[in-house]
Amino acid sequence: MANRWGYPDLGFGIGLRSVHFEHILKNNPTIDWFEVLSENYMDTGGRPLHVLDQVAERYPVVLHGVSLSVGSTDPVNFDYLKKLKNLAKRVNARWVSDHLCWCGVTGLNTHDLLPMPYTTEALRHTVERVRIIQDFIERPIALENASTYLEFAASTWPESEFLATIAEEADCGILLDVNNVYVSSFNHGFDPQEYINRIPRDRVVQMHLAGHTNKGTHILDTHSDYVIDTVWKLYRYAHRRLGGVATLLEWDANIPEFDVVHGEALKARTFREQEDRSAQAPELNEVPAYGD
């Protein structure tokens, strides 16, 4: 337990997706834990919630949201927070996470994880909102670094420092998405290892892994494929640097059978074990930097 809240290393999980509902309920697969997209279960009394209740009885569950919109200049949505809090209680969520981003303003939601300008004003604003959110839901949240496709000229902070400082000042956790570090490093031309070096170890409660789509000029975070080798190397580096934390494989488009997704998640265990056995520190040049 390297993080300050004592959140456990749950092991290697996958995202709970409706295409796998039947398989999970029928076969009770051996898997460490599931991550659940919060918004998919807040406003339904139908099958998804019925399935989630059963899954939560059998497995540890973590809530992961996409609409918290912590960086938005709109007022905090307490109706949303109330539902999030209730859902977390209902499924005994081990923790709750969302993204360092904003989703919309003026009452609208683009349903995207939009990039923040990394300014001191944005930092202060986000810290204040995270505090409000945590006070309301009565638990710390973990913020994930989102994949981004543009940078604002006004930014005065590197993203990793911006995230780390918010985590320190708002006293929240970090969900380090290793694939997103790689995607953004490709899109913006920064060193992914330097990024990870700036992440405070005691704030990290979880890591994400996923596949992506390389468009040549940029990479899209599509969660539609296997994790590429470079991201696995970066994961090993992150593990050595940050310690063993709960790891989650995301696969949200062209989703294959449960065993394929789970098998991809279990590769993380293999890489972690290899890293733990390795006496040598990883070669920094093992992780290709920008554009490789």
Add this chain to the structure above:
Amino acid sequence: MATDPGLERVQRWMQTCILNQGTAEEAITSEPAQAAVPADQARELVLPSKTLAPLERLDIYREMYLLRMEEALATDYPALKHFLGDDEFMRLVARFVGVYPSRSYTLNRLGDHLPEFVATLDDLPKQEFCHDLARLEFALTMVFDEAETAPLSPEAVRAVPQEAWETARLKPIAAFRLLEFNYPVSQYLGGVDEENPYPRLARKKTWVVAYRRNFQVHRLDLSAPAYALLQALSSANTVGDAIIGVLTSKWRPAVKQSQLFEWFRDWMAEGLFQAVELADATKTPPPPEQPENEVDEAGEESFPASDPPAWNTTVAHDHK
């Protein structure tokens, strides 16, 4: 020092550009975008990458927005998309989100206004058919997400004294929608979902009940009198009045009392009702003491044909 309009203006600017369906240049020079950040300043707002210019980077978000909206609406309206085809459906999505952008934290509710929006589009191919189809698919999404309410058990039905049925009222489950159409849209949906034969898309009155049973969404095609009876029953009429309404209507020659009973029994078995309220009580009477429920081969409780509600008496009385 790089340009910094401040967080609130940057976010308003970026959202406006994402929602704008013109080119990126048209977006940043649009009036709403310039109200947040003037175009000259906006050109300096985003850094270029090694491979993309600032507006090309903005375009990534703009393009993904419409694709995401299309994906969400196609999930809820697969048959409408099937009918219109990919290009026409995408045009519909673009027009729709231009008028009804998402205001919710969930995309599940994005399509709530699509049926009424389709009704306003005179240039849509077979607009009236599309409207009916959208209404059906919207009803199915509502049924999918409704709160779970336990249906009446066979024991609860049996516990109703025979003489009490005439003045009893039935309460439908929450996941229940009764619909009337001008086109055979349920049959069309069956063609899309189950590869059944497609109907002729000519005007034809059709009636459907959409409901959920064991967390699965179902729909049942109804005849006109069955629809009338179910509508009356689900609208807080007494059972007696609902039956008399059908038996004294234009369908009288075609509908026998035995047919009414079969419908009633089928609907009970499908779990369409959650409670029966008696005239001298306000809730479902407790079921009689029975050692075990009857269970059929599928493991589901069954409604025996041997103890129908006693509405012969009801029909004999002409309340009209």
